[in-house]
Amino acid sequence: MTWRFCLMIEPAASDAVLSDFADTFTVVDPAAPALSVGELSTQRGDGIFESIGVIDGHAQEVTAHLERLVHSARLCDLPEPNVAQWRQAVARAAAQCGRGESVIKLILSRGVEHGPTPTAWVTAATAPDNTRVRVEGVRVVTLDRGFDSAAPERAPWLLMGAKTLSYAVNMAAIREAKRRDADDAVFVSSDGIVLEGPTSSVILRHGDRFTTPAPGAGILHGTTQLSVFAFLGQQGLRAEYEAVLAPNLVMADAAWLVSSVRLAVPIVSVDGAGIPLDADLTARLNAYLLSPRD
Template sequence: MTAPHHLLLVVAGIAGEASHLVEADADAAQLSVLDVAATRGDGIFETISIGQGHPQALEAHLQRFARSARMLDLPAPDLTVWRDAVLALAHRLADHDEAWVKTALSRGVELPAAGGPPVPTGWAYATVSPQFRRERTEGIDVVLLDRGLRSDVSATSPWLLAGAKTLSYAVNRAAVREAQRRGADDVVFVSSDGLLLEGPTSTLVVRRGDTLTTPPDAFGILPGTTQVDLFAAADQWGLATAVEPLSPDDLRGADAAWLVSSVRHAAPVRSVDGAPLPVDAPLTATMNGFLRDRRS
């Protein structure tokens, strides 16, 4: 089936009156050039996977959206309206096996014409997911890159917004370009005190024996909705789970590892800094089947 045009809904009336939805043309100009989303990256977003019209981990994404808003001192989003936006867009994409919806909220126009504080801008848009067969089956090559922050950054420097899902993604994009310059596909960030963190757009999961392990959110990493769903299902696959610190040596010596995310799902890591890592193909297929078939 031919992929549709991008679909867009604008969340209007965010400040000062009840929020509501307005359908808009995604091919037409919608965002002011003075909006801080464009000028400063001052805002938040979430990306929700859609399986045959069903949003996956929707409530977890909405709660994380609200968490990021609190961290940035943005007005609390009306989650009922944002939920309606996601459901409306998901319904429009029900004929496709995999799609996604992105919700975004910015602080608004930097210099409002009438003076006073900016009025927040909100929108949601959706489209069909790209093909990730190679990444899900053959695996990805990753490099370890220093993030330049200690693992306790959330406690020592909360103004750095570690663990918030913000529109300021220039560093994450630069990290992926650096990985590509090194002949790899993706990145696992390492704290300046030597602990594994996350990927630029994903959560790290490592298998050691019969236990799946991920680093703690307290290290200033984004709480992973996909990782949470996988850990909730792990006992069905005879696996235990743990949330604990991991070192680069723990990754290099792992029985298997994945970078997991809402849209790409579970991508097995096949090498770390050029050194091969085992790929657990049966478990990877089980994970991706589970993630693809979720209905909530």
Template sequence: MAQRFALRIDPVAADDSRDDFAHTLTPMDVAAPALSVGELSTQRGDGVFESIGVVDGHANEVEAHVQRLAHSARLCDLPAPNLTQWRLAVDAVSAHAPAGEAVIKLILSRGVEHGPAPTAWATVAAAPDFRAVREQGVRVVTLDRGYDLGAGERAPWLLLGAKTLSYAVNMAALREARRRGAEDAIFVTRDGYVLEAPTASLIIRRGEEFLTPAPSGGILHGTTQLSVFEHLESGGHATRYATLSATDLATADAAWLVSSIRLAVAITAVDGAPLASDRALTAELNEFLLSPR
């Protein structure tokens, strides 16, 4: 199988009742130019995307991802994606996934400036090798996100709950974390509440209960966090959404960053202070997340 494959998607209306959109999916030459200089995804980051984990050709959590793509599109006033078409695109690129772990990217852009239609494409490629970080964990620093917990509800134009292509702040946060001697960061509100990592959701364990920040706080609703909670609940563990402070994180019995590609990674230190980790549970979570679902 090729190490990278891409499809251009000709978006159709969300209310199109057909169930076969194969003719709207066109293979792209991944080595050839594909975007116009007027493309708003590159000029302004004006679009939304999803990253889907693939294991041996099976794409995981597809429904949760396409539903979140639609949610992000709605927040950004983009045309509603036809989810049947996008599910078909996922199936089509999955068939070209390399063996082992891979990643599918779904991208929906506002298109060319002043153009008539959005631009959309799907790609699949081999995923980075995260086996070592899953085993060793990460040190994190907390970084001020610059707004209070209620900002997302007061100012929906900030798009705090959308997975947009505008990732410059997220990447800057990761660079700052490395400057501070850590591998990752967790955003904290001005009033002291934890949110999420730049590319992952946060889960903490307090006693026998597992907690994650509520998405109503203007954070992205994590697809992998949802899967982890379902797995924990099937094992008899209590889970819930909560408003968590920076102190809750620092005093947790254990904590993880979870995402579709890196999967479950234990947090081993917060702002330089060691944090206990549960190696056995981390291994169990990753075994589950690598299974078809």
């Protein structure tokens, strides 16, 4: 990944009304030191983030990502982001991205320990080449996430619905999948409900009906999943939220992991059992996801 741009942000109050937030931005060398050793994002993973796909300099699904950033901030008791300020920061970063695919990351940390304000920054980098997995698909294994589907409501301090910087478990799940000779994982609750991938949402097809696990129960509402459902609706297909039982994964006529950078990646096996690969629909999904969307 080649880093192209880094913009430090002096967070503005959520109700600050400005037409131009340029004075709150500082461009820094992405290869230079920029964070204090007391920064809680690095010490404790105490913060939130978003990853926004960029196609030929156009940032995708910006509104949905900013809405989720605000939602995560509320769950984590962080100051509410000023959406207009962050939107201008995204535009500045996108302008530094050339042709092809890039990724913009938004980070909001609790800041320096005992410090007065949060720390915020935006980066832009070249995205990995995901062409092969979009065509060939991935093998996944199901992994128990270690809690039942009612746990997030019973224990909101687990922050299951927030996109936090604490991604050690997610990365450990992907490493475990590779140890099991797979490419990725799908989390399942201890009572057998499908949740999501470590870095993706899950979508299943049964005939002409498409489903994704209902938001809640610790499932992050996927911005790319929303775009896929919008596309399916335009095609006159049913796309619905529902609780998905783990055995339904291998019974699907097709399935995908979807995310902002990899886009729509077909699942070709679950725990060693094969799933049909719908190459035509996958290609149409990715053509749509690669088109400009706000």
